[in-house]
Amino acid sequence: MNLFQEAVTVGFVRASYRLSIYDSLYKEISEKERMYLQAYRSFESRYDSLLGLLLARQLSGACVNLVHDVKGKPVMKGSEKEISITHSSGITAAVVSPWRIGIDLEKNVEEKAGRRMLAAAGQSLLHSFPFTVLWTRTEAYAKMIGCGFKEDPALLFQEAAAPRSRWNFHTECFDKDMVLTICSEKPAFFQLKECFEDTVLQNK
CATH class of the missing domain: 3.90.470.20 (4'-phosphopantetheinyl transferase domain)
Structure with missing residues (x-):
């Protein structure tokens, strides 16, 4: 730390x-x-x-x-x-912060659930992270900027998959088969x- x-x-x-x-x-x-x-x-x-x-x-x-x-x-x-x-x-999980922040918790997201979005963003993104990790990073980022998936999903996935993002991502395994990701401005x-x-x- x-x-x-x-x-x-x-x-x-x-x-x-x-x-x-x-x-x-x-x-x-x-x-x-x-x-x-x-x-x-x-x-x-x-x-x-x-x-x-x-x-x-x-x-x-x-x-x-x-x-x-x-x-x-x-x-x-x-x-x-x-x-x-x-x-x-x-x-249910929640976080409170002095700066912009987003959080997402998922249990083994199936690839087919986001196949259409990934097709638009580029299948190569799958090689960046395990699918559930990529999904939670995307959700957490979307929540941080306050748009959800109402914005272009391809752009959201690309930002979440960036190896050197300007945002701060924290991901950890949670409760055996779940993934928790936080996207923080700081x-x-x-x-x-x-x-x-x-x-x-x-x-x-």
């Missing part, structure tokens, strides 16, 4: 998908966020989204209102801090911290 790098905590929590927890989480969000939740078709997706918002609030250390902007990027109203949230296979030391649903609710 570089002594001049700031430590940034990445919190994660395992979802139980209990209705009682969902009801408690739901009570803590604004009417605008409740409308946003309607875009998710499944109970599990709505649960993960709620859990991510409350987890980010806990990590921020302040009672702030968390909302989504027009592009779907989560933001903290009245705060200059940046947040990013991800969820996959029953695990270099930092990232430390994982497991949180729990009851704790997240107590610190709401």
Whole structure:
């Protein structure tokens, strides 16, 4: 670790998908966020989204209102801090930072899921990183710049696969068969911290 790098905590929590927890989480969000939740078709997706918002609030250390902007990027109203949230296979993770940042967590992404995008970006990118790593780098980068896959996927993949990117990528294996990647505007030391649903609710 570089002594001049700031430590940034990445919190994660395992979802139980209990209705009682969902009801408690739901009570803590604004009417605008409740409308946003309607875009998710499944109970599990709505649960993960709620859990991510409350987890980010806990990590921020302040009672702030968390909302989504027009592009779907989560933001903290009245705060200059940046947040990013991800969820996959029953695990939700979040990070809060003074600078732009994006995070993605995936479980063994199949190549066919992004074959069309890769065809546009160039199959040679596959030789840069294992596919799931490349996918999470791309997602994390897209979240950092606040566009998601609404921008040209080819350009996103190319930036994520660049061997000497001007952005700071941190990737590590997570929970056996999952990959976690963070894309940060500045270099930092990232430390994982497991949180729990009851704790997240107590610190709401």
